[in-house]
Amino acid sequence: MSWRGPRIFRKKDDKTFTAALKEPLGLLLDLLAKLAGPVPFMMREKDADRPATEQVTANIGSGPFKFNEALAKPGASFTYDRNDKYAPRKAAPDGLAGGKVVNVDRVIRENIADQQTAFAALQSGEIDYIESPSADLWALIESDPNLELQVRKxxxxxxxxxxxxxxxxxxxxxxxxxxxxxxxxxxxxxxxxxxxxxxxxxxxxxxxxxxxxxxxxxxxxxxxxxxxxxxxxxxxxxxxxxxxxxxxxxxxxxxxxxxxxxxxxxxxxxxxxxxxxxxxxxxxxxxxxxxxxxxxxxxxxxxxxxxxxxxxxxxxxxxxxxxxxxxxxxxxxxxxxxxxxxxxxxxxxxxxxxxxxxxxxxxxxxxxxxSSASHRKALTGLIDMPDCTPVWNMQKA
Amino acid sequence: MATYILRRVVSTVAVMVMVGVFVFLLLRLAPGDPADIIAGPRATPEMIAGIREQLGLNQPLAIQFVHWALGILGGDLGTSIFTGRPVLELISQRLEPTISLSLLTIILSVTIGVSFGVLAAWRSGGLVDRILTAFATLGFSVPVFVVGFFLIYLFAIRIRWLPVQGYQPIDHGFGPWVVHLILPTVTLSVPYIAFIARIARASMLEVLSEDYMRTAAAKGASAYSMLFHHALKNAGVPILTVIGLSFAGLIGGVVITETVFNIPGVGRLVVDAINNRDYPIIQGVLILVSGLYVLINLAVDLSYTLVDPRIRY
CATH class of the missing domain: 3.10.105.10 (Dipeptide-binding Protein; Domain 3)
Known part of the structure; x- marks a missing residue:
């Protein structure tokens, strides 16, 4: 869903924008900083104006990672490369804010349909991290000395x-x-x-x-x-x-x-x-x-x-x-x-x-x-926050 | 023969048309709607209706079918509702792993299955026959995913010779390609080896009891010559039929194997598409698979003439 209302945002300078509202909206900052539920995505106007059913094909790469379209296999895997042109702010990471320092060259997000296979791949070191392992695997993960179960708050x-x-x-x-x-x-x-x-x-x-x-x-x-x-x-x-x-x-x-x-x-x-x-x-x-x-x-x-x-x-x-x-x-x-x-x-x-x-x-x-995630102990620097795990700050030994 | 082939190719088209109509209607009449799924769990009915309109799902079924059928005639299988990419591109992206797995499986299954069948028939009633018959029964009874997880545990987790999952394209090197396919191929081959071995054994036993085999033995023919020159060729028709059926059945079998070994093939593509109600992908894959199925049957029928000169078309 895109915000198709009046143009309320105005650029002030390279680092500031203002929002002009008709009535008080105490929630504005909360809405812009949402983590879950319907969340706002900031897009270029011409991309935001596309119908919801139309694919956005532009890859701008303004964040810490760039989407590697050549290696994309929808439904199977997506690859993200470090964006060398991205300059992280000099601050400690803090959830989705703070400094976003990337310590790996590439992150591959694999869609492994079977949880047992994903767990076996984690055990053997073929993958480093599982997002939301199923509950029946938690005891096995905890019993493996090379793995860590990260239970979120x-x-x-x-x-x-x-x-x-x-x-x-x-x-x-x-x-x-x-x-x-x-x-x-x-x-x-x-x-x-x-x-x-x-x-x-x-x-x-x-x-x-x-x-x-x-x-x-x-x-x-x-x-x-x-x-x-x-x-x-x-x-x-x-x-x-x-x-x-x-x-x-x-x-x-x-x-x-x-x-x-x-x-x-x-x-x-x-x-x-x-x-x-x-x-x-x-x-x-x-x-x-x-x-x-x-x-x-x-x-x-x-x-x-x-x-x-x-x-x-x-x-x-x-x-x-x-x-x-x-x-x-x-x-x-x-x-x-x-x-x-x-x-x-x-x-x-x-x-x-x-x-x-x-x-x-x-x-x-x-x-x-x-909610939980699981990773090999060789993977460090994971940011603990609700709902998701950012892939910046991670380090692989 | 040319007339026969032409007639079969024409009937292939008719079969595909029927499959097309059936698949199209089946999907539309099944519960579920891609617009609901795209809109997400919190969408309002108005949002869902808007997406249905954008996707053309609110048009009458007949019009939707005509659009789709005309696209196919022009070589266009449509566009995926979810990814926005052409279905043909998505299928071709996933074909290599599925073809690799299917071909290796059929080669392994035929080689081992026929060998086991011939060996069991030759040593009928003996220890070898009993061991191979037991293997065939076991191989046919144990589900593919159980075999898969057992092999993963043994070869990938315990002794770490082979990777657990994934696929490497052949242009990344023959070594990585074959290493990633060993476990899935063995897993998928087990039931087919068992099936082919049982049919080959039964067929060989029937031929070995024929008078001409006794005559060949009386004339001093070696065991090798009797088994492979005389018996196997005469037992070939049912074995070829089973191999053809196995190859066609593989198309369904790869779905589970691709899931267990995380191989990004056509099987996984179609399962994901079913979950998402991505109609164009499901329709495109089923049309291609049905065409392939009919062509495999044709190839099997034609191959009969190679082993039995009495068969003419």
């Missing part, structure tokens, strides 16, 4: 979205019952080792500045199926759970969820498909008999939950929004988010938003899995 938050247009989840009581039903630890342990999972009770995630404890009394370790059963107001409707069988974590969780729902008497049915099939079906607003659905499970970066304006999963604007929860009180508060300027004001607003959100329950959180 934050991870991805899993959540289930209920179809608020259909019974039973058009009833807020049924959605609130799901808060009581879910045992986050049990859900997350279907896929992740216990020491790498966290419960998450704040709409704003665990690691964002806006994370808070407002109206989280529903959370109970082990869940509370009896209370869920009593409060659901369930009348026997079929609940179709979309089950992406090509995504192990969501597949495992969907199966556990179906079992938990059946235990409290809900007529839950799994609808297995690949992720592509799920994405198509979840757009269907029709009844279950016409291909509609009741629940799907997905995840997003914990960091992304700190941005209720840019992140549509944190909206509750009904059929115009992301899978249709509707809460006018929450939306009125959300509208203030971009106007509020100070961090403290925004934290206070976050508490009010969370109170409203957990009353209407647009989403049920399932827990956080800390």
């Amino acid at each position: 934050s991870g991805s938050v899993f959540f289930m979205r209920m179809n608020c247009l259909l019974k039973p989840f058009d009833n807020v009581k049924a959605r609130q019952a799901m808060l009581h039903l879910i045992d986050q630890e049990a859900v997350m342990r279907t896929t992740y080792p216990p020491k790498y999972i966290n419960s998450v009770t704040s709409v704003f995630g665990n690691s964002t500045p806006y994370s808070n404890e407002e109206t989280t009394g529903w959370f109970k370790k082990g869940g509370d199926p009896e209370r869920a059963k009593q409060e659901a107001g369930y009348a026997g409707e079929k609940v179709v759970i979309l089950d992406p069988t090509d995504w192990a974590a969501a597949d495992n969780m969907a199966q556990l969820l179906a079992a938990a729902l059946r235990k409290i008497g809900v007529n839950a049915e799994l609808a297995p498909s690949d992720w592509g099939g799920l994405v198509a079906r979840r757009a269907n607003k029709g009844s279950v008999d016409n291909g509609g659905w009741g629940i799907f499970i997905t995840n997003e970066s914990d960091v992304a939950r700190g941005d209720p304006v840019g992140n549509p999963t944190l909206s509750a604007n009904g059929e115009n929004g992301w899978y249709w929860p509707k809460d006018d009180e929450y939306e009125a508060l959300r509208a203030k988010w971009s106007v509020v300027e100070s961090l403290e004001e925004r934290k206070s607003l976050a508490r009010k938003m969370q109170r409203a959100y957990w009353n209407s329950v647009g989403t049920v959180l399932l827990g956080e899995a800390l």
Whole structure:
């Protein structure tokens, strides 16, 4: 998505630009410095003006690396060469900011489809780094003296979205019952080792500045199926759970969820498909008999939950929004988010938003899995930050 | 013969047209939409609708099909929805690894499979026959990915003779090319060796029990001459059929092997395309594969005349 609005940015000098706005936008710097969710990409105007479906072919090479188009194999590998013309700033690296000193000549990003193969290649030294190794490999990585498992401070938050247009989840009581039903630890342990999972009770995630404890009394370790059963107001409707069988974590969780729902008497049915099939079906607003659905499970970066304006999963604007929860009180508060300027004001607003959100329950959180990467110990200088690992500053012995 | 070949080539075109229609409709009727996937998990319905319009996916199916079919007639397989690159370019980028793996596999499978089959038939009922029959049963039963990971563990992780994964083009040197292909080729060959060995053994046993073989033995023909000059040629038709089927079946078999050994071939390309609902790539690969399949069958039919002069077209 490109910003096609009025030209608000003006160049002041070689290192400065100004933004002229019609109204206050306290979030401007946050929006420009985003890490996750929809992030802004700065492009040349003629490239930004291309349709979303058209490939950008220009390789300008203004950063620490240059894309090597001759060696590009879409879907298989991409190669990036050190940009000798890039002058890093004289400062220590700091996340995506700071000095970006490149210590290697070339970085090759290989798409290895099979995780077991990727792990074997890491063990044998054919590759140096794996981004997001699957959880079942973590113990093996930790047991290999040549490898290191880099567990980040934050991870991805899993959540289930209920179809608020259909019974039973058009009833807020049924959605609130799901808060009581879910045992986050049990859900997350279907896929992740216990020491790498966290419960998450704040709409704003665990690691964002806006994370808070407002109206989280529903959370109970082990869940509370009896209370869920009593409060659901369930009348026997079929609940179709979309089950992406090509995504192990969501597949495992969907199966556990179906079992938990059946235990409290809900007529839950799994609808297995690949992720592509799920994405198509979840757009269907029709009844279950016409291909509609009741629940799907997905995840997003914990960091992304700190941005209720840019992140549509944190909206509750009904059929115009992301899978249709509707809460006018929450939306009125959300509208203030971009106007509020100070961090403290925004934290206070976050508490009010969370109170409203957990009353209407647009989403049920399932827990956080800390994200990880793995690398050979000979690879040093990795920058520890949420969501990604920059490839500058790395050194290979 | 020329008339026969011409007739078969014409029927190839008809088969490809049917495959084209079938593939096109199957993809469109399957759940999933490339616009949804391009737009990402947080897209609004309006964004998805806009992308569908840009991609022409909102046009009637018949019009989409005609555009695609006319493109193929002009030698254009279309443009990948995701990468924006021509499908033909993407396929040609991935052809070398797949062809290399397929050819080496068929050479290894035929050489070892036929040898094992002949040997087992010659020593029918003996220890060698039992060992080879057991190998054939095992080779046919164990899934390719299990063999692949076992070989990776043994030869790449434990004794470190061979690389775990990847592919080196032959223009980077014959050595690196062949070294990267040893494990995938052996892995992929195991079921085909087993298949060809079993058919070759059965076929050879049938021929070895014929009267003319007994006559050859009575005339003092050596074991080598009996097996390779008399028996193998007469047992050739079913063996050739199996080799042809194996070669055609390899096209499907390489998908798993390419995934296990991270070989950037056509198999991986089409699996990724299916996950992304990248219709032009899937259609382009399937059209080429179906054409190849029909041509391999034609080549097998023609090869019968080489081993059996009684067969005429």
